[in-house]
Amino acid sequence: SLSMEGRMTICNMSIEGGARAGLIAADETTFAYVKDKPRAPKGAAWDAALEYWKTLQTDEGAHFDKVIVLDAAKLPPIVSWGSSPEDVVSVQGIVPNPEDISDENKRTSKLRALDYMGLTPGTKITDITLDRVFIGSCTNGRIEDLRAVAKVVEGKTVSPHVDAMIVPGSGL
Numbered sequence: 001s002l003s004m005e006g007r008m009t010i011c012n013m014s015i016e017g018g019a020r021a022g023l024i025a026a027d028e029t030t031f032a033y034v035k036d037k038p039r040a041p042k043g044a045a046w047d048a049a050l051e052y053w054k055t056l057q058t059d060e061g062a063h064f065d066k067v068i069v070l071d072a073a074k075l076p077p078i079v080s081w082g083s084s085p086e087d088v089v090s091v092q093g094i095v096p097n098p099e100d101i102s103d104e105n106k107r108t109s110k111l112r113a114l115d116y117m118g119l120t121p122g123t124k125i126t127d128i129t130l131d132r133v134f135i136g137s138c139t140n141g142r143i144e145d146l147r148a149v150a151k152v153v154e155g156k157t158v159s160p161h162v163d164a165m166i167v168p169g170s171g172l
Contacts, residue, residue, distance in 0.1 A: 082113030097121035141169025
């Protein structure tokens with residue numbers, strides 16, 4: 001039941017999370033989304049493409065090593081303390097200490113992120129004063145997402161002590 005934009009987010013974030021590929025089988029939602037796009041096949045080429053795409057489904061009886069079901073409504077709100085999608089904690093959490101990471105490359109990366117963000121390990125997230133807000137990116141910077149943000153901030157103003165930036169993901 002996800003929108004195409006939501007599906008694209010899941011596929012993109014699977015890569016950000018370390019997967020080699022992120023795929024969701026094409027269905028009627030996909031076909032309707034693609035049909036009138038500028039680079040979509042037209043006429044007989046569309047019919048042939050559609051027929052082929054419909055064959056790209058999970059094999060009946062396919063075995064999955066693991067099935068994970070998440071109820072996002074039960075997940076706590078999280079915020080980023082760094083510069084990577086993996087650099088997140090609960091809003092009730094604390095900035096982690098990179099010295100606790102045994103992998104030297106990861107530890108160095110996290111130390112650089114903390115330096116870049118101007119944060120100190122052990123700081124409660126709720127004790128961090130906001131001075132900048134960034135909404136957007138290549139993932140979740142679509143008009144669908146920006147409209148959702150607009151509903152949240154409607155009627156509100158940005159504090160004079162905060163720089164707020166809104167950046168769409170692309171123009172297509």
